[in-house]
Amino acid sequence: MSKIGPLDTAVSLDSYECTIAVECCVFGFQDNVLKILLVKRSIEPFKDYWVLPGGAMNEGKTLPESIEEVLSNLTGIRKIALEQVACYSNVERHPIKRVVSVSYYALVKPEDYPVIPKNYISDIMWFEIGDVPELGFDHNRLLTDSLSKLRDNLRQNLVFGELLPDLFTLKELQELYENILGERLDRRNFRKKILQMDLLVPTNEKKAGVKGGPELYKKK
Amino acid sequence: MSKIGPLDTAVSLDSYECTIAVECCVFGFQDNVLKILLVKRSIEPFKDYWVLPGGAMNEGKTLPESIEEVLSNLTGIRKIALEQVACYSNVERHPIKRVVSVSYYALVKPEDYPVIPKNYISDIMWFEIGDVPELGFDHNRLLTDSLSKLRDNLRQNLVFGELLPDLFTLKELQELYENILGERLDRRNFRKKILQMDLLVPTNEKKAGVKGGPELYKKK
DNA sequence: CCCTTTCTGTGTATAAATTACATAGAAATA
DNA sequence: TATTTCTATGTAATTTATACACAGAAAGGG
Numbered sequence: 001m002s003k004i005g006p007l008d009t010a011v012s013l014d015s016y017e018c019t020i021a022v023e024c025c026v027f028g029f030q031d032n033v034l035k036i037l038l039v040k041r042s043i044e045p046f047k048d049y050w051v052l053p054g055g056a057m058n059e060g061k062t063l064p065e066s067i068e069e070v071l072s073n074l075t076g077i078r079k080i081a082l083e084q085v086a087c088y089s090n091v092e093r094h095p096i097k098r099v100v101s102v103s104y105y106a107l108v109k110p111e112d113y114p115v116i117p118k119n120y121i122s123d124i125m126w127f128e129i130g131d132v133p134e135l136g137f138d139h140n141r142l143l144t145d146s147l148s149k150l151r152d153n154l155r156q157n158l159v160f161g162e163l164l165p166d167l168f169t170l171k172e173l174q175e176l177y178e179n180i181l182g183e184r185l186d187r188r189n190f191r192k193k194i195l196q197m198d199l200l201v202p203t204n205e206k207k208a209g210v211k212g213g214p215e216l217y218k219k220k
Numbered sequence: 221m222s223k224i225g226p227l228d229t230a231v232s233l234d235s236y237e238c239t240i241a242v243e244c245c246v247f248g249f250q251d252n253v254l255k256i257l258l259v260k261r262s263i264e265p266f267k268d269y270w271v272l273p274g275g276a277m278n279e280g281k282t283l284p285e286s287i288e289e290v291l292s293n294l295t296g297i298r299k300i301a302l303e304q305v306a307c308y309s310n311v312e313r314h315p316i317k318r319v320v321s322v323s324y325y326a327l328v329k330p331e332d333y334p335v336i337p338k339n340y341i342s343d344i345m346w347f348e349i350g351d352v353p354e355l356g357f358d359h360n361r362l363l364t365d366s367l368s369k370l371r372d373n374l375r376q377n378l379v380f381g382e383l384l385p386d387l388f389t390l391k392e393l394q395e396l397y398e399n400i401l402g403e404r405l406d407r408r409n410f411r412k413k414i415l416q417m418d419l420l421v422p423t424n425e426k427k428a429g430v431k432g433g434p435e436l437y438k439k440k
Numbered sequence: 441c442c443c444t445t446t447c448t449g450t451g452t453a454t455a456a457a458t459t460a461c462a463t464a465g466a467a468a469t470a
Numbered sequence: 471t472a473t474t475t476c477t478a479t480g481t482a483a484t485t486t487a488t489a490c491a492c493a494g495a496a497a498g499g500g
Contacts, residue, residue: 186488186490189489209496211497212494212496214496
């Protein structure tokens with residue numbers, strides 16, 4: 001095989017190599033607000049800054065597999081649905097070395113995943129979306145982009161992953177929508193629209209402890 | 221700085237590194253059909269296969285900058301609007317070494333860019349979207365994904381880049397839409413919808429050589 | 441136990457957006 | 471100049487989205 005030039009599709013054996021990182025916006029829904037899982041770094045750079053959980057892609061693993069591993073190591077979160085958002089390649093986005101990051105988002109039920117800071121993380125916490133501080137690296141940007149993508153997906157389909165319990169009322173679902181989209185919705189129109197999507201099944205059970213005795217639904 | 225573990229956001233100085241490639245779906249519109257620019261490889265792997273133009277990300281350049289360089293070297297195409305599509309990381313997607321690819325798409329006027337095969341490319345050609353052969357690597361998949369994204373973008377906004385000349389008739393625009401979306405549209409409804417977007421300006425000029433004397437428009 | 445509160449569940453009228461569809465006029469061609 | 475083939479345009483019908491009010495169910499307090 002002769003010398004390989006820049007036009008060749010990335011086959012050059014001496015082509016420039018670079019660290020690839022995966023970062024994940026883990027969204028949760030708790031106390032009736034949309035939250036995001038952040039971790040606090042105990043090392044430089046950006047020591048004591050909050051950032052999105054993430055880490056380097058591993059040899060022999062795909063990006064989604066690497067994300068799963070990172071999240072599993074950190075939070076016990078496993079087997080969650082991930083959605084790829086974008087790829088970030090600014091040269092100076094990491095102060096020490098060149099890192100290209102691929103971001104994903106995931107939707108989980110916080111109560112299913114008790115979180116404990118491990119490794120080089122000094123703290124881990126769910127933040128309300130409105131209360132997110134200045135993050136390390138360019139992670140505010142990643143979060144903004146992920147939230148936009150989540151909103152788009154929610155508007156177009158009925159995708160809310162594991163943000164709700166298995167059984168939920170239509171009101172709970174509506175509040176989830178309102179929180180993510182950041183706008184209020186009409187109750188009757190929302191019910192009409194959601195039900196005619198034909199993706200929910202009524203269980204004929206009523207939610208206890210709530211006035212009016214609302215019906216519980218589950219995903220089809 | 222102490223030893224750095226997997227949870228750290230890609231700061232480890234000895235973290236796994238990997239070649240990153242950029243691949244671009246360059247769409248053009250010619251002879252009234254949507255086309256895609258493909259190049260034929262003259263080296264292994266996938267020698268004599270058609271693939272999307274692409275190449276390794278360069279040290280010190282972002283991904284969009286790297287794409288620009290690759291395309292410029294190959295086709296003279298410069299300063300085009302790029303849209304990021306997705307990132308591909310299957311371990312075995314390149315038969316020789318691990319390569320993670322980030323794909324983009326671009327929309328150009330083929331007549332503006334005479335293409336000549338250079339470097340390790342033995343041929344270069346515009347293919348009709350319906351006539352694309354089996355491509356090297358996983359590039360059929362990349363192409364499919366880019367086309368989906370283009371369709372989505374076209375449906376939602378009025379984005380057709382440089383696929384048309386500066387001045388064009390509404391009929392030409394409609395045919396572009398029909399070609400990309402793969403469906404026929406009603407002429408009157410299309411005109412109504414497009415014009416009320418308020419993104420086109422009439423020029424009060426008529427296109428010569430065409431019966432009916434259709435008005436020429438340009439982008440606002 | 442009953443009264444009050446607060447939630448659920450439902451329908452209809454209106455407005456807005458989308459779709460279907462036909463004819464008269466302008467430019468080219470023979 | 472007659473014919474062909476294209477452009478330009480409006481309206482009615484349908485579908486979709488929005489606004490809105492009241493009766494019944496469960497909980498809580500006295």
